[in-house]
Amino acid sequence: MRRETQNVLLVLLGGALLKIGLTGDYLRYVKPTHQPWLVGTAAVTVALGVVAIVRDVLVARRAVVDHAGHEHHARSAWLLVLPVLAVFLVAPPALGADSVRRDAAAGAVQGAQRPESPFPPLPDDDVVPLSMTAFVTRAGWDPADSLVGRTVSLTGFVVHADGEVMLARLVIGCCAADASPVRVRLVGEAVEELAEIPEDTWLTVTGTLVPGTAIPETGYRPDLTVLTVREVAEPADPYEH
Structure with a gap:
């Protein structure tokens, strides 16, 4: 050259x-x-x-x-x-539902062992906004079950897999190359309507944790009983860190 x-x-x-x-x-x-x-x-x-x-x-x-x-x-x-x-x-799209499904198909299970780190107390708000990572981590590893009975607000994108509807977010430690998904299975009466929402649609969902669902058999993926759903724009930063 x-x-x-x-x-x-x-x-x-x-x-x-x-x-x-x-x-x-x-x-x-x-x-x-x-x-x-x-x-x-x-x-x-x-x-x-x-x-x-x-x-x-x-x-x-x-x-x-x-x-x-x-x-x-x-x-x-x-x-x-x-x-x-x-x-x-050309600005490439952020990683989405396809990345979550491929990770699940590879059998990736996050958190093989439960850490013993404490969690800070949740605010007293009627609806507690949490990141997907914070919700999934508390659901699986909080011995005090601080999420039980609390209404939370989560923002993520829709993933359809095996007839189920999940809300997901991708977490990066350094860059998109090391992205790994955190997922919440959505359950309740509203799920039938959610089944019609296209994949990768961004939603803010409020709901309550289904106790006992973040277990090794589910890969520590908790269930959320949906109360309200609102479609939102993709965040400026689509990843969690």
Whole structure:
């Protein structure tokens, strides 16, 4: 690949990273705390590319190559621009229901052993808003059963599997590559209506925990008796951390 092509690709790559880092698209790839590192890396990449281009222009170096070979080589090298342009033009969707089903099919069970960490007390609100992770963790590992008898509010996307309706959320430790699902099975009279809702639709659901459902046989996936359902927009950050 010619130096000119390398330098232009470096600028384009840095520009693509800046775009996803400054527009919020980075949340589909990494955690929010990674944004400064992503933007910093992008700025350095752009700077390196610009410095290299300016240096080559000032020095005015011109390679002597066979005309036919030059034309073919440059044309092949510029094909590498396509993946960079794809980052500029296409924002991939966040991982969703298909990722949850594939994880379940692989037999992944979260939490093989119960930790002994304490949980902070829940607020006294009539409806307690919780993350999916907090709800699933308390349901499976809280010896005080603090969720029993409490109405909670959960936000996640719909997953249909084996005739059941689940609310799910994907949790990432570093980036989308290590995403793992947390799931809650929805039960009650409202489930018949939920069965008609398309997968990956985002909902805020209120309900109560069905005691004794977050057990090893269910992979510590609790059941929630649904009280109310409200369709919502996908959050700016679709993942939990």
